[in-house]
Amino acid sequence: MSDNSWIVEPHEKIRRWIIELDHRVMHEVDIYSENERWKRLSVYRLPASIIKLNRNAYTPQVVSFGPCYHGHANLKPMEEHKDRALLHFLRRFRKPIMVYIECLNIVVDDLRAAYQSLDNHWREDTESNHGIVYVMPDIMRDMLMIENQLPMLVLHRLVAAEGASNTQAEDYVNKLLFRLYNLDSYSRHKSIDKSLHVLDICHRVLLLPSDASHLRGKIWPSWVLEKTIPSATELHEAGIQIQRSRSTSLQDIRFYKGVFCVTLKIPVIVVDNITETFFLNLLAFERLHVGAGREVTNYLAFMNNIIRDSKDISLLRSCGIIQNSLGKDEVVADLFNSLTRDNSSVYVVEKKVIKYCSRPWVRWRANLVRTYFKNPWASISVIGSMFLFAFTFAQTGYTVIAYYRRP
Template sequence: MAGGEQSWVIETEKRLKDLDPSLELELWSKHSIYRLPACIKDLNSKAYRPQIVSFGPFHHGETQLRPMEEHKHRALLHFLRRAKKPLEEFVIGMEEVVGQLQDAYENLDEDWRVHKDRFLQLMIVDGCFMMEVMRVANGGQSDYASNDPIFSTHGILYTVSYIKRDMLMIENQLPLLVLDKLNAVETGKFKDEDHINKMVLRFLAASPIAARTSIGGLGLHPLDVFRKSMLQGQYPSSRHGHSEPASNEIIRSALELYEAGIRFKKSKSNSLRDIRFRHGVLHLPVIVVDDATEFLFLNLMAFERLHVGAGNEVTSYVFFMDNIIDSAKDVSLLNSNGIIQNAVGSDKAVAKLFNGLSKDVALDPESSLDDVHRMVNAYCRKPWNMWRANLIHTYFRSPWAFLSLAAAIFLLVMTILQTIYTVIPYYQGQSPPPSPPTAPSPQ
């Protein structure tokens, strides 16, 4: 055996002896911020790339994001002046959790681990910038110049939407532990764990109700908190329980469901868990589809795919919507029922968006919406509903087919009436009217 091969064998044998599954379990449980594998990123790289600001180490220093670094350091100065505490106190507070912060990033470059001071600087600067942007945008008192390019009313108006989008990129996350530590040192007193969560949601949430949502415990990062706010509540209890195997059936499109007698109504909440089917009515949460919807769902699904234990609720919802939306007509039907609020333009564009979201994404066979799939398909298989759907599909899709059907029915009715008119006198005991007498023929 060659020397190189022998060295490899010895090294492998040594690693085998040191192998400890419990240590592996502990290692994987620490990660919450991930680099995307090429099989995900290459499908739509733009959806995962921050546009104007980086948070954390994965995109730090990229050319298109460097202009914001100046504003980050300026935000740090304003934060320190308002806190009236030296920077050293914040550094000491952050040092207490530096190991946790480093472990939060999967495949963190070794340079960030070796140069701990540089990593701490990154966490504090990015954390202070995030805190300042959220504070000003949420209506906090501002000590920035009225013409500040970022923190003025004008700056917030034109930059906040891009910052929100970048805060929801899976590779561009900052552990909320950073904000919690900064807040604790700044105020010098303990606040409930949900304080940071609510501050993030007030900034990111589309509705005041979502912003008041209680997550329970400090979130991992902004994307995690936002995802949890979309999934408040429990799935409706199922009469089937979990004894039945997962269904492999694909649910029909919204238009086909409508033809089978199913009606659509808005759910009582906007939670993606609030999807119910009862007595022929499918309840779905309202969703606003805009320019950020595609990027948001792709990053949420990527987080569910990479973070073990996160669940599959968002992915299940996207698959469900992809199934019931095949064309612009399905979007139009859902829009007419107030379920989809279209802010991107044409119904065709919305259909294309949902049809592209679930591309090359694996769905858990024990999907959280499996019971809804099962009940909807069972309803559609009932003989009357199948006959009704077939009738509508065959005769009511085209006006000419409908006119032909109406003409055929009219002729059938007229034929029946004519037959009845002829037969009724016999059942009433009447004989046909006598024929008029004929004149005698001449002899």
């Protein structure tokens, strides 16, 4: 018997798996290629831990733009309108569809690389009018979902097929998106770098630094925005004037300490039916995409801290900072409080603590304990005073009663 007789022969499937794994290590693992692939990735599949918080905020309800939700049953009614839009596009520019297909074939590898976990059949090489006013808000909402993105490269190539230069194509597409989402004047955004998709370009516009010369206050750094600070109502009661900033950048939260007044300036925000979806997908984008930053995350953490209830929303609305299109202030307060929360037990405990501390009698009792029960002698003195007060009150009561009972 040989010295190696104690070795047990692996099962045939395990042996083939080991051979295949060794082959992949030798031929497929390329650090440089892996890094390049991650750089090209821009449309992500969300993990279940994010989706479960608010499934409707991440799932398109009307139309699919990319391959991730193509063919879903609830989105099929819009396919007819998409076909009609294609016919109008081809009729308008009077060119055969093969011109555009060939134009996109040049960049097809880049387009596929933009999607995470793309199904195999998408990697194979073989493969409106009445009522539009009512569905347009839903379409705009679906266009902002991170899993439903279409790389901007597609739109740029389609416009470039008409003879426009790359710069002209980018400017043209940007202008259409700014008009669609009622973003700031187009002239301010010509300096935007190449964006990945619609969600990315909206993210960049929200964070564009302001060139206004009047912004002299100290800008709040990101680590300050994440700290817990008093609510807007408490800041106002402390003598801090809360004003609307003339800047539209979410980063321009500034603090002014003057001789006679202290001012906190916050950029205006419009809260409507797509605000929740918009910010939740921006949070997911910053969490998943390398280089996206944390500016929106910090801004929402700050807003969550200064907004505790409807009174804070009412104050911010009167200052012109929040434009409420949802109706009740309570709804807006719940929206901001839900954007940065998770369903962890820590959040539940935090809400209970805040609710407990907001009761007036809790503060009165805490003040009483701090003032009169800090040491045993102070406690004895307070208890003695209480007994003396009780006896005095009882004696006064008996005197009054005896007076009225005299014959």
